[in-house]
Amino acid sequence: TPKPDLTSDVKAAALTGNSVTLTCTLNLSSAGWKFYWIKDTQSTETYTHSYTFTPVRVSDGGQYKCRARRGNPVYYTHYSDALWVNVIEYPKAVVSIKPDNHVFRGERVTLRCDIRGGGDTEWTYSWNKNNKTLYPDRTTQECNFSPVTIDNGGKYTCRGRRSSDSQSLEISDALTLTVSDTAEPVVRVSPLSWLTEGDSVTLSCEVKHSSTGWTFSWYTDVPYRDSQGSLRYRTALLSDSSRGSGGSYTLSPVTLNHTGVYMCRAERGEPVFHTQHSKPRPLCVTGESPPVSLIISPSRTQHFTADSLSLSCEDQRDSTxxxxxxxxxxxxLYSCSSVSGSTCNISSLSTSHTGVYWCQSESGGRSHSLNITVHNGDVILESPVHPVTEGNPLTLHCLYRNTTISDSGADFYKDDSVLQKQTTGEMTISSVSKSDEGFYHCTHPERGESPKSWVSVRASQSVLKLLSSVVAASPYMLVTIILAVKCYRAR
Incomplete structure (x- = not known):
């Protein structure tokens, strides 16, 4: 009695989703035979010597035998030797992108196709971009763009094909590569850009639309003399920039000399890709006795467009x-085009001059910073440029661009609440306290509303002198004195 030979077209473990064909071969005439396929206690009959599973499932795995029969009376062959069919869940192809899914023109980008659950099997790889074949047959897992261009952006998929028998995996899920033109770092300040000596402040740097793999450097502008001896400024790396390589740069405690502008720059990858510098971000620090004062003429924080303005650095010893x-x-950063000594003259103001200003020396000295607002409307508020000392009077005026307009009075507001209604266009607080600190503005019934200005109130010198003298005499009373000052300022 003949014995058939049972074989499979898949030599290794079959992958679900593919097809597996079993063949029952007889060394006899093929005419008239029917074939039985036996798995466990179940059997299936076919009129052909092959049996195909498509798509093959894990449940199709197991031990198979075959035999054939023909004629009447029926003639049976022997059973074939058992053949084990092993079916496993197909490994999954997964796309990853380094350094990030969102990159910038000029970076080196690597796409990688990993076969999860593929073991030590050898694979070949194919890549698609936007559902079109990009690379049909590669022996390496990675696909590199160096440098990457805008055109390289798109949706990428990959699939693996087993080298031993050409069984293919399903296509991976799509992963989108976004390529932007320019990497833009941004500096943020917490808690505030306006500080008092002794405060702490943290500057943080991040790259818009991308957060992976960056390290950061920190910069400020420093003075130097050009070949003609003129004072200029250049961007320079901070000496302790490495403290902020993780994206946060902390100053604690701040001093007056920390006033200035700060920038950051990010880098990542190999070879290293550098972003441009961020836009400058100012830090403004106030102290008790700066070495120089910024004098504004006219002496107010708000000004009309087309008016002239003078800003001077005045030092009692030497203003050079x-x-x-x-x-x-x-x-x-503002660069004055008309300079006379330590004075900057602006002949015609525009709204672009609105900002914060200070004095700076070659040695790094700083003045207090002052806000200047240039308004294109018809009403501005005249308020003190420098802080008002507790106990002193505070006078505010509502000024009008066209002084021929009849004065119908003005309403004055503090922190958006009506404070006083005056027929004279002027209001006075006879003795200011810390509670009077805030944002002020005025409105005119015919001409409109002024911008808001911050009025700062500082402790009186008498309290400060009392504090210093008592602490010098008895340091152990420091806590008591501090509490007394807080109570005084809160009156």
Missing amino acids: GWTVRGYTHSET
Whole structure:
């Protein structure tokens, strides 16, 4: 009695989703035979010597035998030797992108196709972009773009094919590579950009739309003399920049000399890809006795467009070597075009001059910073440029661009609440306290509303002198004195 030979077209474990064909071969004439396929106690009959599972499932795995029969009376062959069919869940192809899914023109980008659950099997790889074949047959898992261009952006998929028998996996899920033109780092300040000596502040740097793999460097602008001896400024790496490589740079405690502008830059990858510098971000620190004062003429924080303005650095000892620095609301550093000594003259103001200004020396000295607002409307508020001392009077005026307009009085507001209604366009607080600190503005019934200005109130010198003298005499009373000052300022 003949014995058939049972074989499979898949030599290794079959992968679900593919097909497996079993063949029952007889060394006899093939005419008239029917074939039985036996798995466990179940059997299936076919009129052909092959049996195909498509798509094959894990439940199709097991031990198989075959035999054939023909004629009447029926003639049976022997059973074939048993054949084990092993079916496993197909490994999954997964796409990953380094350094990030969102990259920038000029970076080196690596796409990788990993076969999860593929073991030590050898694979070949094919890549698709936006559902079109990109690379049909590669022996390496990785696909590199160096440098990456805008055109390289798109949805990428890959699939693996087993080298031993060409069984293919399903296509991976799509992963989108986004390529932007320019990497833009941004500096943020917490808690505030306006500080008092002794405070702590943290600057943080992040790259818009991307957060993976960056390290950061920190910069400020420093003065230097050009070949003609003129004072200029350049961007320089902070000496302790490495403290902020993780994206946060902390100053604690701040001093007056920390006033200035700060920038960051990010890098990642191999070879290293550098972003441009961030836009400058100002830090403004106030102290008790700066070495120089910024004097504004006319002496007010708000000004009309087309008016003239003078900013001067005045030092009781020597005002040479000081320059006026500015940071405008358009996030740019201001460079004065008309300079006379340590004075900056602006002949015609525009709203682009709105910003914060200070004096800076070659040696790194700083003045207090002052806000200047340039308004294109018809009403501005005249308020003190410098802090008002507790106990002193505070006078505010509502000024009008066209002084020929009849004065119908003005309403004055503090923190958006009506404070006083005056027929004279002027209001006075006879003795200010810390509670009077806040944002003030005025409105005119015909001409409109002024911008808001911050009025700062500082402790009186008598309290400060009392504190210093008592602490010098008895340091152990420090806590008591501090509490007394807090109570005084809260009156």
